[in-house]
Amino acid sequence: MSIEHKLYLKKLKKEKVFIISIQILITLLFLLIWEVLSKYNIINSFIFSSPSKIINTIYNLYLERILFISIWVTVKEILISFILGSLIGFVLAVIFYMVPILKKIFDPFLTLINSLPKVSLGPLLIIWLGANTSSIIVMSLLINTIVTLISIYNGLINTDSYKIKLFQTFKATKLQTLIYLVIPHNKETILSSLKLNISMSLIGVIMGEFLVSKAGIGYLILYGTQVFNLNLVMSGIILIMIISFIIYEFINFLEKKK
Amino acid sequence: MTNILTIKNLTKKYHTPEGETLAIKDITLNIKKGEIIGIVGSSGCGKSTLLNILAGLDKETSGEIIKTNFKDAYMLQSDALLPWLTVLDNACLGLKLKNIKTDENIEYVKKLLKNFGLESFMDAYPSSLSGGMKQRVALIRTLAIKPDIVYLDEPLSALDYVTRLMITDEIHSILKKMKVTTILISHDIAECTSFCDRIVVLSKRPAVVKNIYDIKLKKPSTPSKNRKDELFNYYYDLIWSDLDK
Ligand SMILES: Nc1ncnc2c1ncn2[C@@H]1O[C@H](COP(=O)(O)OP(=O)(O)OP(=O)(O)O)[C@@H](O)[C@H]1O
Numbered sequence: 001m002s003i004e005h006k007l008y009l010k011k012l013k014k015e016k017v018f019i020i021s022i023q024i025l026i027t028l029l030f031l032l033i034w035e036v037l038s039k040y041n042i043i044n045s046f047i048f049s050s051p052s053k054i055i056n057t058i059y060n061l062y063l064e065r066i067l068f069i070s071i072w073v074t075v076k077e078i079l080i081s082f083i084l085g086s087l088i089g090f091v092l093a094v095i096f097y098m099v100p101i102l103k104k105i106f107d108p109f110l111t112l113i114n115s116l117p118k119v120s121l122g123p124l125l126i127i128w129l130g131a132n133t134s135s136i137i138v139m140s141l142l143i144n145t146i147v148t149l150i151s152i153y154n155g156l157i158n159t160d161s162y163k164i165k166l167f168q169t170f171k172a173t174k175l176q177t178l179i180y181l182v183i184p185h186n187k188e189t190i191l192s193s194l195k196l197n198i199s200m201s202l203i204g205v206i207m208g209e210f211l212v213s214k215a216g217i218g219y220l221i222l223y224g225t226q227v228f229n230l231n232l233v234m235s236g237i238i239l240i241m242i243i244s245f246i247i248y249e250f251i252n253f254l255e256k257k258k
Numbered sequence: 259m260t261n262i263l264t265i266k267n268l269t270k271k272y273h274t275p276e277g278e279t280l281a282i283k284d285i286t287l288n289i290k291k292g293e294i295i296g297i298v299g300s301s302g303c304g305k306s307t308l309l310n311i312l313a314g315l316d317k318e319t320s321g322e323i324i325k326t327n328f329k330d331a332y333m334l335q336s337d338a339l340l341p342w343l344t345v346l347d348n349a350c351l352g353l354k355l356k357n358i359k360t361d362e363n364i365e366y367v368k369k370l371l372k373n374f375g376l377e378s379f380m381d382a383y384p385s386s387l388s389g390g391m392k393q394r395v396a397l398i399r400t401l402a403i404k405p406d407i408v409y410l411d412e413p414l415s416a417l418d419y420v421t422r423l424m425i426t427d428e429i430h431s432i433l434k435k436m437k438v439t440t441i442l443i444s445h446d447i448a449e450c451t452s453f454c455d456r457i458v459v460l461s462k463r464p465a466v467v468k469n470i471y472d473i474k475l476k477k478p479s480t481p482s483k484n485r486k487d488e489l490f491n492y493y494y495d496l497i498w499s500d501l502d503k
């Protein structure tokens with residue numbers, strides 16, 4: 001490696017370290033100001049809570065054995081709806097791709113469902129499925145499946161037409177074309193729609209928990225609101241932020257690994 | 259020589275919501291076993307359409323195509339290499355899709371890669387190849403299934419002039435050595451005249467056969483030497499004057 005290149009790499013690293021330090025500094029400063037303002041009652045600590053109160057609340061949740069149960073309930077719901085939504089969305093996208101007439105027939109219905117605010121279906125779900133986990137998961141599926149379906153489908157139909165023709169020249173079957181061309185060609189699209197799906201699942205699950213649940217972080221927030229315990233509400237929000245951050249970083253990690 | 263392929267009164271119309279296009283009108287042509295036949299005609303006259311129909315990618319509107327028992331392979335206008343496969347795997351794609359990727363056939367592909375000077379790039383990915391190398395891989399992919407007849411649609415159109423001249427000789431010698439019947443489309447009359455045994459001149463759309471020339475040079479040799487043949491210019495001028503411009 002030449003000296004110039006070493007210097008260049010060093011400069012890159014230096015910049016990265018600088019950015020991260022500033023980010024940490026901003027966060028700490030924010031927390032500190034928040035803490036001080038609420039401690040000296042410059043802001044109403046009952047409504048705005050404070051970092052120490054939030055940590056305290058989370059610690060109490062832990063002591064009461066509610067913390068990990070709540071996290072697990074929510075994470076489980078996210079995982080189930082993510083896996084189901086991705087699978088159903090992917091399979092439907094492939095079917096629509098393989099049988100274009102189906103896509104043409106169902107197109108307006110998809111648009112209709114996609115443009116409907118899903119939360120409006122909440123009351124119906126509760127009546128049909130009961131106030132339980134299945135309602136939450138169906139709510140999340142309503143949100144994530146169609147988005148996955150549409151984004152994967154759009155990738156599939158944009159497969160390079162010359163390459164499709166190439167496969168035809170070798171008299172490849174439709175299945176061969178799908179496995180050896182269309183899917184590998186759309187690996188990036190599929191991965192990025194899975195990434196999108198994770199955030200969709202998170203939104204769907206929290207929305208579902210607001211509507212029906214008796215457990216989970218969405219429920220903690222809802223309960224906190226009902227008893228006007230804003231420390232609990234803030235703690236719930238922080239926990240959701242942490243969960244979504246971890247999931248996001250995990251996907252980034254998977255993406256970089258391949 | 260016997261006919262390997264006979265085209266009788268072939269007509270092709272395309273239908274689109276905007277209307278219909280008559281692309282090919284009543285083409286009759288015999289393709290002889292082992293010959294290299296060139297097809298020239300102005301852009302959009304229906305040359306690719308003809309190959310698509312011969313290769314079974316498209317259906318004729320009327321007429322008849324009588325195929326003897328042969329294996330055909332089609333090299334498209336673009337190389338269409340798959341970026342996620344190595345050069346070797348790209349070259350073996352046809353073998354894989356036809357379920358004949360045997361050790362013996364892989365060895366054969368490696369031999370072809372070697373013949374075309376791509377031996378050291380076998381495990382490389384297409385992105386690291388030059389345009390000329392990519393075209394060669396595409397050609398090897400076409401030849402790998404050991405076809406009796408190949409359809410080449412402007413196989414070298416993406417290349418610069420010098421590379422083109424160099425590759426032309428290699429391809430010509432391999433086709434002749436393997437005794438592959440070849441139908442070649444080219445915009446380049448000089449290339450066609452130096453490369454082919456016969457040349458079919460098509461009219462503007464709808465394509466009809468205007469003329470067929472047997473290219474009988476004084477001393478037929480490699481394409482690059484053919485360009486210096488006494489009779490080369492004679493054929494070149496004939497075809498040039500025939501072409502609808
Ligand atoms: N799938 C299709 N649907 C409708 N029209 C088509 C289709 N394919 C080709 N055509 C029309 O048929 C005519 C002949 O097209 P073709 O691709 O065979 O021309 P070509 O001789 O190969 O041209 P070029 O030299 O530019 O490659 C053109 O007018 C084209 O617009």
Ligand SMILES: [Mg+2]
Pocket residue numbers: 305306307335411
């Ligand atoms: Mg063409």
